[in-house]
Amino acid sequence: MGINPEGPPMGGAEAAQLDADELAETKGSRLDKLRGRWRALPRWQQWLVLSIVALVVFFLPVINPPIITTEPGTDFPLACFDMARFALVALGLNVVVGQAGLLDLGYIGFFAVGSYVAALWTSSDSTYVHIPFLWTLPLAMVVTVFFGVLLGIPTLRLRGDYLAIVTLGFGEIIRLLASIVPALRGNVGFQNVGAPPGTHDGKQIFDNSHGTPWYMMTVAIIIVVMLLLGNLERSRVGRAWVAIREDEDAAETMGVPTFKFKLWAFGTGAAIGGLSGAIFAGQVGFVNNQKFDVATSMLFLAAVVLGGSGNKFGAVIGGAIVSYIPNRFIEIANYKYLIFGVVLIVLMIFRPQGLLPARNHLLAAIGRIRQWTGTASGQPEAAAATDAGRITLRKEEDQ
Amino acid sequence: MSTAIPDPADGRTVTEQEIADIVAPDREIAVSVGEPLVVLDELTVTFGGLTALDHVSFEIRRGEILGLIGPNGAGKTTCFNAMTGVYKPSHGTVTMEGASLVGKKKHAITRAGVARTFQNIRLFGDMTALENVVVGLDARHRTSVPGAIFRTPRHVREERESIERGMALLEFVGIAGEATSPSRSLSYGSQRRLEIARALATEPKLLCLDEPAAGFNPAEKEELMTLIRQIRDDGYTVLLIEHDMKLVMGVTDRIVVLEFGRKIAEGAPKQIQEDPAVIAAYLGVEDDDDGVA
Numbered sequence: 156m157g158i159n160p161e162g163p164p165m166g167g168a169e170a171a172q173l174d175a176d177e178l179a180e181t182k183g184s185r186l187d188k189l190r191g192r193w194r195a196l197p198r199w200q201q202w203l204v205l206s207i208v209a210l211v212v213f214f215l216p217v218i219n220p221p222i223i224t225t226e227p228g229t230d231f232p233l234a235c236f237d238m239a240r241f242a243l244v245a246l247g248l249n250v251v252v253g254q255a256g257l258l259d260l261g262y263i264g265f266f267a268v269g270s271y272v273a274a275l276w277t278s279s280d281s282t283y284v285h286i287p288f289l290w291t292l293p294l295a296m297v298v299t300v301f302f303g304v305l306l307g308i309p310t311l312r313l314r315g316d317y318l319a320i321v322t323l324g325f326g327e328i329i330r331l332l333a334s335i336v337p338a339l340r341g342n343v344g345f346q347n348v349g350a351p352p353g354t355h356d357g358k359q360i361f362d363n364s365h366g367t368p369w370y371m372m373t374v375a376i377i378i379v380v381m382l383l384l385g386n387l388e389r390s391r392v393g394r395a396w397v398a399i400r401e402d403e404d405a406a407e408t409m410g411v412p413t414f415k416f417k418l419w420a421f422g423t424g425a426a427i428g429g430l431s432g433a434i435f436a437g438q439v440g441f442v443n444n445q446k447f448d449v450a451t452s453m454l455f456l457a458a459v460v461l462g463g464s465g466n467k468f469g470a471v472i473g474g475a476i477v478s479y480i481p482n483r484f485i486e487i488a489n490y491k492y493l494i495f496g497v498v499l500i501v502l503m504i505f506r507p508q509g510l511l512p513a514r515n516h517l518l519a520a521i522g523r524i525r526q527w528t529g530t531a532s533g534q535p536e537a538a539a540a541t542d543a544g545r546i547t548l549r550k551e552e553d554q
Numbered sequence: 555m556s557t558a559i560p561d562p563a564d565g566r567t568v569t570e571q572e573i574a575d576i577v578a579p580d581r582e583i584a585v586s587v588g589e590p591l592v593v594l595d596e597l598t599v600t601f602g603g604l605t606a607l608d609h610v611s612f613e614i615r616r617g618e619i620l621g622l623i624g625p626n627g628a629g630k631t632t633c634f635n636a637m638t639g640v641y642k643p644s645h646g647t648v649t650m651e652g653a654s655l656v657g658k659k660k661h662a663i664t665r666a667g668v669a670r671t672f673q674n675i676r677l678f679g680d681m682t683a684l685e686n687v688v689v690g691l692d693a694r695h696r697t698s699v700p701g702a703i704f705r706t707p708r709h710v711r712e713e714r715e716s717i718e719r720g721m722a723l724l725e726f727v728g729i730a731g732e733a734t735s736p737s738r739s740l741s742y743g744s745q746r747r748l749e750i751a752r753a754l755a756t757e758p759k760l761l762c763l764d765e766p767a768a769g770f771n772p773a774e775k776e777e778l779m780t781l782i783r784q785i786r787d788d789g790y791t792v793l794l795i796e797h798d799m800k801l802v803m804g805v806t807d808r809i810v811v812l813e814f815g816r817k818i819a820e821g822a823p824k825q826i827q828e829d830p831a832v833i834a835a836y837l838g839v840e841d842d843d844d845g846v847a
């Protein structure tokens with residue numbers, strides 16, 4: 156010990172976590188090494204870097220960087236919004252699939268419910284009471300949670316493949332209901348879905364053809380959602396989800412009310428899916444039954460798996476990539492399912508954990524743990540090993 | 555380096571009493587030994603036509619270490635599973651302090667105060683050792699999704715206590731140095747110890763250990779016996795399934811012997827060793843058992 160015992164109190168906050176990982180995967184790839192170095196950084200430096208990244212991401216459509224831009228094929232701000240929308244969906248699906256390990260193939264159903272909530276309460280074609288668009292966002296979340304619980308109560312007793320089949324059915328049921336139920340107007344759909352208020356120079360800010368304000372709003376929502384999900388992750392709830400994913404029976408035996416927490420995972424995921432659906436409806440301004448097919452559901456799942464199932468940053472990146480590629484390389488857009496299929500197969504062979512693997516960071520006060528275990532900050536590589544040895548030695552001396 | 559909490563790294567010995575206080579603040583040491591804690595009455599479990607447990611009755615007394623032994627297939631693990639809610643008994647009752655455990659969900663039984671380990675280790679492999687233990691501690695926590703999202707004071711307090719108690723438990727079973735290692739990468743012996751720590755974390759009244767010494771060498775078995783005695787001395791009641799006769803005879807206060815799903819003997823280790831039925835059923839085939847333990 157004693158090399159830097161008085162180090163910054165929260166300095167290298169995640170170093171303790173890192174040691175373990177470093178020891179476990181000594182042969183890590185370049186990406187993993189980068190991850191290791193990232194984790195060794197002090198907490199405030201991580202926040203600084205993240206803030207800068209968030210700022211750049213936030214103004215991405217304004218910056219419109221040359222090579223990255225999707226123009227002239229696709230309007231770049233609109234492409235950015237599409238990325239953000241996918242990222243938000245992936246973030247929600249990641250809670251269900253990545254965290255709790257419940258394979259949901261019908262996630263598009265929640266997205267559809269959110270879209271229809273926004274349409275029904277704001278569109279000029281709807282006969283319902285009209286409310287301001289921004290109010291439909293929480294309303295969409297509440298309604299989709301209701302649907303999530305409705306689907307979850309009978310189906311969450313099922314496991315693995317069976318759950319996947321039932322959720323697949325749910326996605327289809329929602330799509331078919333949209334076609335059959337007269338109030339949902341099938342193929343005709345709803346025109347003029349609402350938008351957030353505000354005008355600039357006499358023109359509406361949140362216009363259907365203006366991607367930038369929609370994009371910025373969505374990114375802001377993503378950041379808030381990620382912060383709240385982070386809180387969930389480092390709590391009893393996040394631990395229960397990971398425990399269920401790892402061994403449901405053992406979790407139950409350790410006192411985890413598995414059904415309740417699976418339902419919470421479903422509900423949380425559904426709420427985020429509904430939120431994304433409502434924003435999507437607002438931006439496009441038109442909702443009908445054509446956009447909620449199973450293939451899109453698979454695309455959502457591909458985003459989560461690609462980014463790294465169980466890692467919220469991974470899910471966001473995965474979602475953005477899945478949306479970005481067809482917009483950027485418009486000549487191959489028709490082959491996107493083929494390409495994603497091949498990419499996923501290759502990924503499963505060479506990097507089955509996804510781009511950013513799940514990080515089990517399930518306890519908040521890592522700094523305290525470091526005090527206990529005596530992990531020195533600043534030298535994450537060997538710390539765990541030597542520490543383990545030192546503590547046992549010390550114990551023997553004492554006895 | 556000095557910290558407010560008793561720190562194993564600061565060179566000061568943390569006394570076992572101190573650790574025990576953090577491990578089990580609410581334990582009931584004062585309760586007299588001998589009063590029945592869990593009572594199995596006519597417990598019967600059938601799988602199709604096979605009767606795995608046949609009208610088995612015995613009681614587990616507060617503060618004792620009760621050994622449950624018998625040849626392979628005698629129904630020991632079935633008995634465990636029926637008590638902890640994995641199987642539904644077709645007949646008979648299991649009561650804990652007068653309240654029935656039959657028909658309760660597994661997690662409800664854990665909250666009622668029965669914790670167990672698994673014969674084949676079942677840790678959460680991706681979690682660190684400390685996180686595994688904290689999952690067990692969560693059984694006593696009340697924060698749910700809203701509390702965690704908004705980081706309520708209760709949530710923050712529970713999290714802080716979790717880490718302190720979790721580390722104390724790891725210290726207690728002797729693997730505190732590996733707290734931040736993924737449990738998958740722990741050695742076999744450490745994994746077994748971690749399972750015990752995780753079960754203790756749920757603050758059980760009764761701790762059920764299913765062959766905790768399987769695969770241990772004699773030195774490790776010796777350490778395990780010490781640990782089991784410590785657990786009992788801290789106010790827990792222990793039910794121990796074990797193949798190793800030396801360990802069972804050495805550590806238990808009383809023994810129940812099963813054979814073909816029936817109870818054939820019950821008594822102090824000395825009595826059991828001399829019981830003709832037991833000798834015929836079990837001790838007579840010791841060589842076979844060593845092979846499969």
